[in-house]
Amino acid sequence: MWEYAPAPESRDIANLKPDYRMFVDGQFVEGGGEPLKTINPGTEEVLAEVSTAAPADVDKAVKAARRAYDRVWGRMPGSERAKYIFRIARLVQERSRELAVLESLDNGKPIKESRDVDVPTAAAHFFYHAGWADKLGHAGYGPDPKPLGVAGQVIPWNFPLLMAAWKIAPALACGNTVVLKPAETTPLSALVLAEIIQQADLPPGVVNILPGAGDVGAAVVSHPDVDKVAFTGSTDVGKVIQRQLAGTGKKLTLELGGKAANIVFDDAPLDQAVEGIVNGIFFNQGHVCCAGSRLLVQESVAEELLEKLRVRVSTLRVGDPLDKNTDIGAINSREQLTRIEELTASGEAEGAQRWTSSCPLPDKGFYFAPTVFSNVSQAMRIAREEIFGPVLSVLTFRTPDEAVAKANNTPYGLSAGIWTEKGSRILWAAQKMRAGVVWANTFNRFDPTAPFGGYQESGFGREGGRTGLEAYLDV
Amino acid sequence: MAATSTAPSLPPALADAVRDDASLRRFLHGLPGVDQVGVEQRAAGLGTRSIKKAAKLWAIDTAISMVDLTTLEGADTHGKVRSLAAKARRPDPERPDVPKVAAVCVYPDMVATAVGELRGTGINVASVATAFPSGRSSLPVKLADTAFAVEAGASEIDMVIDRGAFLSGRYGQVFDEIVQVKHACGDAHLKVILETGELATYDNVRRASWLALLAGGDFIKTSTGKVTPAATLPVTHVMLQAVRDWHTQTGDLRGVKPAGGIRSTKDAIRYLVAVHEVAGPEWLTPDLFRFGASTLLNDLLMQRRTQLEGHYSGPDYVTVD
Numbered sequence: 001m002w003e004y005a006p007a008p009e010s011r012d013i014a015n016l017k018p019d020y021r022m023f024v025d026g027q028f029v030e031g032g033g034e035p036l037k038t039i040n041p042g043t044e045e046v047l048a049e050v051s052t053a054a055p056a057d058v059d060k061a062v063k064a065a066r067r068a069y070d071r072v073w074g075r076m077p078g079s080e081r082a083k084y085i086f087r088i089a090r091l092v093q094e095r096s097r098e099l100a101v102l103e104s105l106d107n108g109k110p111i112k113e114s115r116d117v118d119v120p121t122a123a124a125h126f127f128y129h130a131g132w133a134d135k136l137g138h139a140g141y142g143p144d145p146k147p148l149g150v151a152g153q154v155i156p157w158n159f160p161l162l163m164a165a166w167k168i169a170p171a172l173a174c175g176n177t178v179v180l181k182p183a184e185t186t187p188l189s190a191l192v193l194a195e196i197i198q199q200a201d202l203p204p205g206v207v208n209i210l211p212g213a214g215d216v217g218a219a220v221v222s223h224p225d226v227d228k229v230a231f232t233g234s235t236d237v238g239k240v241i242q243r244q245l246a247g248t249g250k251k252l253t254l255e256l257g258g259k260a261a262n263i264v265f266d267d268a269p270l271d272q273a274v275e276g277i278v279n280g281i282f283f284n285q286g287h288v289c290c291a292g293s294r295l296l297v298q299e300s301v302a303e304e305l306l307e308k309l310r311v312r313v314s315t316l317r318v319g320d321p322l323d324k325n326t327d328i329g330a331i332n333s334r335e336q337l338t339r340i341e342e343l344t345a346s347g348e349a350e351g352a353q354r355w356t357s358s359c360p361l362p363d364k365g366f367y368f369a370p371t372v373f374s375n376v377s378q379a380m381r382i383a384r385e386e387i388f389g390p391v392l393s394v395l396t397f398r399t400p401d402e403a404v405a406k407a408n409n410t411p412y413g414l415s416a417g418i419w420t421e422k423g424s425r426i427l428w429a430a431q432k433m434r435a436g437v438v439w440a441n442t443f444n445r446f447d448p449t450a451p452f453g454g455y456q457e458s459g460f461g462r463e464g465g466r467t468g469l470e471a472y473l474d475v
Numbered sequence: 476m477a478a479t480s481t482a483p484s485l486p487p488a489l490a491d492a493v494r495d496d497a498s499l500r501r502f503l504h505g506l507p508g509v510d511q512v513g514v515e516q517r518a519a520g521l522g523t524r525s526i527k528k529a530a531k532l533w534a535i536d537t538a539i540s541m542v543d544l545t546t547l548e549g550a551d552t553h554g555k556v557r558s559l560a561a562k563a564r565r566p567d568p569e570r571p572d573v574p575k576v577a578a579v580c581v582y583p584d585m586v587a588t589a590v591g592e593l594r595g596t597g598i599n600v601a602s603v604a605t606a607f608p609s610g611r612s613s614l615p616v617k618l619a620d621t622a623f624a625v626e627a628g629a630s631e632i633d634m635v636i637d638r639g640a641f642l643s644g645r646y647g648q649v650f651d652e653i654v655q656v657k658h659a660c661g662d663a664h665l666k667v668i669l670e671t672g673e674l675a676t677y678d679n680v681r682r683a684s685w686l687a688l689l690a691g692g693d694f695i696k697t698s699t700g701k702v703t704p705a706a707t708l709p710v711t712h713v714m715l716q717a718v719r720d721w722h723t724q725t726g727d728l729r730g731v732k733p734a735g736g737i738r739s740t741k742d743a744i745r746y747l748v749a750v751h752e753v754a755g756p757e758w759l760t761p762d763l764f765r766f767g768a769s770t771l772l773n774d775l776l777m778q779r780r781t782q783l784e785g786h787y788s789g790p791d792y793v794t795v796d
């Protein structure tokens with residue numbers, strides 16, 4: 001039998017330092033908060049100590065951002081801003097290996113994903129938005145749309161660098177300044193992005209990065225001098241923020257949870273549908289808000305498709321995130337692992353049929369073998385709640401109308417997938433889908449030119465594309 | 476379909492598919508489609524597997540043992556075939572532990588020479604037949620071509636399908652030809668060349684694969700090597716998926732042979748990864764997977780030395796035959 005030899009990327013490439021500090025007004029400074037230790041979820045070892053922000057630091061950062069906005073960035077011509085953003089994009093590319101390894105160490109995602117998806121897409125977002133900076137008058141928001149001011153941004157742990165890029169690039173392109181809080185468990189790549197921002201010679205205060213827990217995020221979004229809030233994370237926190245901001249006049253965009261349906265019709269290209277299902281739910285360990293966590297498959301092909309799916313999932317390699325052949329890395333934290341275990345237990349208790357890949361798991365670190373539940377009904381928790389892990393719930397349908405009804409039967413509405421070789425059915429189903437992003441015969445494709453965002457409890461506002469600029473303009 | 480053709484015994488569901496021309500068409504057109512973007516993405520994704528150290532050495536030796544060392548030139552001579560046979564027996568004269576190749580592949584008139592050189596070595600002699608490479612001749616000529624190669628001692632026949640008939644939807648005709656060539660092969664193994672470069676779409680590749688499997692082909696082979704593009708990774712993915720599905724439905728194991736354009740060890744390893752992860756580990760044997768190649772072998776030998784000796788020595792240290 002052919003065993004692939006270990007092919008680990010060297011962790012030295014990450015240039016890991018023993019401690020990291022927050023980035024305020026162009027300087028790396030010690031924060032007043034309790035320092036946090038960030039760990040490698042693949043091994044449970046401590047990677048580095050990171051200083052966090054106290055309330056006074058948040059105030060200092062917002063003041064710095066305001067100053068930078070008033071004096072430099074807000075009045076700088078777009079063509080000049082573009083030069084800085086292009087510089088950031090090129091530096092992200094230059095340091096891409098370092099960023100990829102660091103991201104995999106801190107987050108647990110496989111190196112092939114951080115290398116081939118996260119980092120290149122992050123660079124692409126800076127490139128794309130740099131191009132907009134001097135063309136905002138042609139974006140459809142009037143001849144000379146104005147920025148909003150200071151943007152307070154809070155991002156999640158599933159795509160630490162990519163989410164920072166999604167947030168920072170459009171804000172800067174439109175002329176805003178930024179105070180960003182990375183997730184508590186994954187602060188490192190955002191702080192290396194801060195180094196890049198320093199290297200790119202951005203004026204002090206244009207971008208400020210404040211690590212910390214939820215309290216820091218709360219302080220950032222509720223700071224009276226913040227004009228715009230952008231949050232990506234859980235629906236619960238999103239609701240708290242929305243409540244807090246009501247009546248303040250702050251502009252808000254939220255990108256929250258999801259429970260996306262991947263609908264496979266009986267005339268689908270089955271082998272590629274299997275690939276799309278695998279990509280939809282096992283990409284990034286399923287830590288994807290737009291993950292295709294509910295598979296809706298037409299009864300006439302369900303058995304064949306599920307058999308193919310199990311065979312395919314059995315080939316997924318779970319293990320060391322730094323190994324270049326790893327398909328599924330580590331779950332980001334013990335807390336998240338516990339939640340996945342709890343929800344899968346509820347699936348079994350509620351009578352769904354569980355199948356779990358027999359792949360070997362490492363002894364240390366947080367790992368969860370890819371799991372597929374069949375015989376799932378809409379009433380079960382695993383069909384309604386976001387699991388945010390490598391767990392797929394399979395439901396079946398008989399008619400296209402039933403598929404659409406089941407797909408839309410969720411409080412969320414972030415993404416959906418449609419698999420059929422019939423073009424008219426794609427268009428019909430896409431129109432019926434209450435989801436911000438609909439993929440046809442593919443899944444989890446991201447591009448800076450395509451707007452991304454949700455319906456209902458998945459949030460509002462769009463990121464990316466021309467539409468995404470609106471969130472950072474006074475229109 | 477011609478009543479003369481004795482189709483191989485098939486499970487009931489599939490036997491129905493080959494009952495007549497119309498059922499065959501319904502069956503082939505009822506196969507799930509292949510999404511081009513999806514299959515190419517999957518092939519590119521699997522192409523990033525990083526195969527190192529012992530796994531690489533194993534892959535190199537396995538790839539060597541899967542090579543159908545090929546010469547198919549108008550300018551071929553008996554001398555050329557003899558030296559190719561010598562290369563097949565001992566690919567690296569300085570290293571007797573290098574496995575021998577699977578087969579030597581020649582034109583029918585060279586079969587006798589190759590058989591003479593390879594007797595007792597366990598290396599098969601494969602011959603192209605059926606008006607290779609175009610397949611543009613009458614059925615009797617194609618059958619005579621096959622019989623000539625088999626009588627000269629070929630143990631494997633690489634036939635070409637009639638792409639013209641396939642593309643104009645005369646599936647029954649293609650099926651009958653394969654069945655009759657298979658019959659003419661006797662005990663010789665039959666590889667059916669689809670010439671995927673001329674079939675143009677992945678849907679066609681899947682249909683042609685099934686057609687060849689239904690008609691009794693032991694192997695499905697991508698290309699003649701005379702048409703561009705020859706073998707590609709995504710096409711091979713589709714064919715590997717076909718033999719895997721065939722196995723699921725019938726329990727029977729059939730082989731795949733990409734041919735043409737695979738020149739480097741890196742490429743060969745990408746194909747082996749596809750075999751391993753798309754078809755399955757049981758296909759990692761020369762009985763079920765072959766490379767149709769002429770220059771690949773020397774690169775495999777050079778990379779094998781690099782693995783064992785720790786440095787690269789260059790093309791002058793392997794034999795050119």
